[in-house]
Amino acid sequence: MATEAEIYAALTEIFHDVFLRDDIVLTPELTAKQVQGWDSFKQIEIIMASEEKWGIKFNTRELDSLRCVGDLAGLVGKKTA
Amino acid sequence: MTDLHWLPTIPDWRQRLRALPGDPATAWDTAVALANAQLNFVLTNALDETVRRLLPVGPDSMATQKVRLAVLGSSTLTHLLPGIRVAGLRRGIWIDTYETDYGQYLQELSETDSALHDFQPTAMLLALDAYHLTSGVTAGMDAATADAALEEMKGRIGETWRLAREAFRCPVIQQTVLPLHPPLLGNNEHRLPGSRAWFVTRLNQAIRVMAEQDGVDILAVDDRAARDGIGKWHDTALWHRSKQEVTPAAGPLYGDLVGRWLAAKQGRSFKCLVMDLDNTLWGGVIGDDGLEGIALGQGSPLGEAYTAFQEYARELSRRGVILAVCSKNDAANALEPFEKHPDMVLKRGDIASFVANWQNKADNIRAIAQELNIGLDALCFIDDNPFERNLVRQELPMVAVPEVSDDPTGYPLALADAGYFEGLAVTDDDRERTSQYQGNKARDALKAAVTDLPSYLRGLELQLIWKRFDRIGLQRIVQLINKSNQFNLTTRRYTDEDVAAVMADPNAFGLQLRLTDRFGDNGIIAIIIGRLLPEKDLYIDTWLMSCRVLGRQVEPTTLNLIAREAQNLGAKRLIGEYIPTKKNAMVKDHYARLGFTVMQADQAGGNRNVLDLEGFTPAETFIHVTEG
Numbered sequence: 209m210a211t212e213a214e215i216y217a218a219l220t221e222i223f224h225d226v227f228l229r230d231d232i233v234l235t236p237e238l239t240a241k242q243v244q245g246w247d248s249f250k251q252i253e254i255i256m257a258s259e260e261k262w263g264i265k266f267n268t269r270e271l272d273s274l275r276c277v278g279d280l281a282g283l284v285g286k287k288t289a
Numbered sequence: 290m291t292d293l294h295w296l297p298t299i300p301d302w303r304q305r306l307r308a309l310p311g312d313p314a315t316a317w318d319t320a321v322a323l324a325n326a327q328l329n330f331v332l333t334n335a336l337d338e339t340v341r342r343l344l345p346v347g348p349d350s351m352a353t354q355k356v357r358l359a360v361l362g363s364s365t366l367t368h369l370l371p372g373i374r375v376a377g378l379r380r381g382i383w384i385d386t387y388e389t390d391y392g393q394y395l396q397e398l399s400e401t402d403s404a405l406h407d408f409q410p411t412a413m414l415l416a417l418d419a420y421h422l423t424s425g426v427t428a429g430m431d432a433a434t435a436d437a438a439l440e441e442m443k444g445r446i447g448e449t450w451r452l453a454r455e456a457f458r459c460p461v462i463q464q465t466v467l468p469l470h471p472p473l474l475g476n477n478e479h480r481l482p483g484s485r486a487w488f489v490t491r492l493n494q495a496i497r498v499m500a501e502q503d504g505v506d507i508l509a510v511d512d513r514a515a516r517d518g519i520g521k522w523h524d525t526a527l528w529h530r531s532k533q534e535v536t537p538a539a540g541p542l543y544g545d546l547v548g549r550w551l552a553a554k555q556g557r558s559f560k561c562l563v564m565d566l567d568n569t570l571w572g573g574v575i576g577d578d579g580l581e582g583i584a585l586g587q588g589s590p591l592g593e594a595y596t597a598f599q600e601y602a603r604e605l606s607r608r609g610v611i612l613a614v615c616s617k618n619d620a621a622n623a624l625e626p627f628e629k630h631p632d633m634v635l636k637r638g639d640i641a642s643f644v645a646n647w648q649n650k651a652d653n654i655r656a657i658a659q660e661l662n663i664g665l666d667a668l669c670f671i672d673d674n675p676f677e678r679n680l681v682r683q684e685l686p687m688v689a690v691p692e693v694s695d696d697p698t699g700y701p702l703a704l705a706d707a708g709y710f711e712g713l714a715v716t717d718d719d720r721e722r723t724s725q726y727q728g729n730k731a732r733d734a735l736k737a738a739v740t741d742l743p744s745y746l747r748g749l750e751l752q753l754i755w756k757r758f759d760r761i762g763l764q765r766i767v768q769l770i771n772k773s774n775q776f777n778l779t780t781r782r783y784t785d786e787d788v789a790a791v792m793a794d795p796n797a798f799g800l801q802l803r804l805t806d807r808f809g810d811n812g813i814i815a816i817i818i819g820r821l822l823p824e825k826d827l828y829i830d831t832w833l834m835s836c837r838v839l840g841r842q843v844e845p846t847t848l849n850l851i852a853r854e855a856q857n858l859g860a861k862r863l864i865g866e867y868i869p870t871k872k873n874a875m876v877k878d879h880y881a882r883l884g885f886t887v888m889q890a891d892q893a894g895g896n897r898n899v900l901d902l903e904g905f906t907p908a909e910t911f912i913h914v915t916e917g
Contacts, residue, residue, distance in 0.1 A: 222331065225303075225331045225332060225335050226331055226334070226335075228335050228338055228339065230307075248531065249367070249368060249531070252368075252527065252530070252531060252533075252537060253330070253331055253334070253537065256330070256536075256537055256538055257329070257330075257331045260329060260538065267526070268526050268529070268530070271526075271530070
C-alpha cells in the first residue's frame with residue numbers, strides 16, 4: 209500500500225510533467241482554479257497518469273466526485289490499499 | 290500493448306528536457322534523442338510543448354522535409370497531435386499540425402476561405418470516429434437498408450477524399466474505424482444487417498478496397514486494436530466525458546503510426562536489418578559451444594524461438610528488406626552455422642553484407658552502410674547485448690536499435706511494432722528476390738496444375754539427403770524418436786545416450802533423412818536404426834517418418850538406402866518388425882507393401898517380415914538421393 213507521502217511525491221512528479229512546471233506544490237486543498245492551465249484536458253491527463261502510475265482505474269462516479277488534490281490522493285490511497 | 294516498448298528508457302530524461310532551452314544550438318538534436326525514448330503520453334506532451342516553445346517554426350536546416358499535416362475528424366483529436374509531432378521528431382521530421390473544428394471537416398474542405406485552406410496542408414489525415422460513421426445504423430434495419438447505408442457512407446468518405454485531393458493535391462491517409470461497438474447477436478453478428486459492429490467490419494473492408502482504387506493510404510488502427518485489445522485504444526467512459534475516441538494513453542503509439550507513414554512518404558523507412566549472431570540468431574556462442582552446442586531449430590523451445598526469428602527476418606528479406614550480419618567473432622566460426630547447421634533458416638546467400646571480426650560494432654556498421662551504399666539512417670541493428678546496443682546508439686544515433694530482452698521470442702514483434710520497415714507498396718523489385726521461394730503455396734499450385742501424381746512428384750524435384758547420426762542432429766533425432774507415434778514401426782523410445790551408443794556401434798547404423806524439394810526444405814523427416822544380428826540378418830530396429838511427407842515415394846527410397854547400408858555390414862536378409870500401438874495402425878502392412886514376406890503374425894496384430902537382399906532390386910523413384 210502506498211503511504212500518503214509516497215502518493216503526494218508521485219502526484220507531484222505527475223503535476224510537474226503535466227504542467228511543465230517544477231514549482232507547483234501540492235496541498236490537499238489545491239483545486240484546478242488555483243493552477244494556471246488546469247483545464248478538463250489536463251484533468252484527464254492527471255487522472256490517466258495516476259491510473260498508469262498505480263495500475264488502477266477510476267470509475268465515472270469517482271471522477272465526478274473529485275474536487276481537489278486531497279480527493280485524488282485519498283482515492284489513490286483507497287484503491288491501492 | 291500500446292506502449293513504445295522497442296524504445297529504450299533514458300534515466301536522466303527529465304533533467305535533459307529541462308536543460309533543453311539552455312543550448313539552442315543543440316536543442317533540435319537533443320530533442321530528437323529525447324523523442325527516441327519510451328515515453329508515455331504525459332512525457333510526450335511535455336517534450337512537444339518544450340520543443341514548440343523553443344523552436345516555434347522548427348530548425349532552420351534539416352535533411353528532411355517539413356510537413357504540414359491537416360487532421361480532419363468528427364470528435365476530439367487535440368490530444369493526439371503531440372504524439373504525431375513527437376513521432377515526427379523521433380525521425381528528424383518537423384510536423385506542423387492543423388485540426389479542423391469539431392465535425393466541420395466537410396465544410397472546411399469545400400470553403401476555399403477556410404482556415405484549413407489557409408494552412409495549405411502537405412498531408413492529410415482523415416480520422417473519423419466509429420460513432421459518427423455508424424450514426425443512423427440500427428438493428429431494426431433489413432439487409433437492403435443496411436446495404437444502402439453502407440453505400441452512402443462509402444460515398445461520403447470517397448467524396449471527402451476527392452475534395453481533399455482537389456483542394457490540396459496532397460497525400461491522404463484514412464484511419465480505419467475502431468471496432469468499439471459491443472455486439473448484439475454475438476459470434477454470428479454478421480447475420481444482423483443493421484448491427485453497428487458488423488457495419489464497422491464491412492466499412493473497414495470497403496474502405497480498403499476504395500483506398501486501393503483511389504490511391505489513399507490506410508492507418509490501420511483496427512488491426513492495432515485487434516492486436517492490443519480495443520480496451521487499450523478506446524475508453525468508453527472517456528468518450529462520454531470528453532469525446533476522445535482514442536484514449537490519450539494510446540496517443541504516443543497512434544502518433545507513431547502516423548509518423549512512420551509520413552517518414553515512408555519521404556522515403557525514410559529503414560531499408561536494412563543488421564543482425565548480431567551469438568544469442569541473437571541462435572542460442573549460445575558459436576566459438577565456445579560449437580555447431581552441436583548452439584540452440585537452434587527443433588528440439589528445444591529456445592532453439593525454435595531462434596528459428597522463428599530467423600524466419601521472420603527471411604520473410605522481411607522477401608519483401609525487400611536487406612539483411613546484414615555484424616558479429617564479434619572469428620569469421621570462420623561465424624560462417625560455420627550458415628554453411629553447416631541443418632536448422633539455419635537464413636543462408637549465407639540471404640545476407641547482403643557479412644561482417645564478423647573483433648572490431649567495435651559502430652565501426653563495423655559504418656562499413657556495412659558503405660558496402661551496401663546506403664545511409665546509416667537506413668540501418669536497424671538488433672543485438673541481444675545491452676552493451677553493444679548502447680554503444681551503437683551513442684556512436685550512431687541515426688541507426689535504429691530496438692530494445693530487446695534476451696528472449697528471442699519477442700524479437701519479431703519488437704521489429705514489427707516499431708514499424709522501422711513501414712512499406713507503402715511492394716515493388717516488383719522487392720518481390721523478384723523472392724521468386725524462387727514460394728513455399729507451400731507454389732507446391733499446392735503445382736499440384737492443382739498437374740493431374741497425375743507421377744508428374745507432380747517429378748515436378749517437385751524431390752531430394753532425399755541422408756546422413757548417419759551425428760552430434761548436430763542429436764537433439765532432433767532424440768526428439769523425433771520420442772515424439773513420433775503414427776508412422777513408427779516399433780515405437781521404441783531412446784535417450785541421447787542410446788542414440789550415441791548406436792553411433793559408436795560398428796554393427797549398427799543410424800540414418801537421418803532430410804527431404805527437400807524445389808519449394809524448400811522439409812527438415813529431418815525420417816529416422817532409421819538398423820542392427821546386425823548374428824545370422825547375417827539386419828534387423829530394422831527403428832523406422833519412423835513424418836506423416837507430412839507421405840505419398841512422395843520416400844518409403845521405397847528409404848528401403849533402398851537401408852538395403853545398401855545392410856549390405857555394407859555384410860547382411861544377407863532384412864528383418865522388419867511391426868509392433869502395434871494405439872496410434873500406428875497406418876503402418877501395419879508397411880513391410881508387405883515394400884515386398885517383404887511375412888514370417889510371423891501374432892495375436893496382438895504385430896508382424897515380423899523378411900526380405901532377401903540377394904534378390905533385391907532397388908525400386909526406381911522420382912527422388913534423387915544424396916549423402917549430406
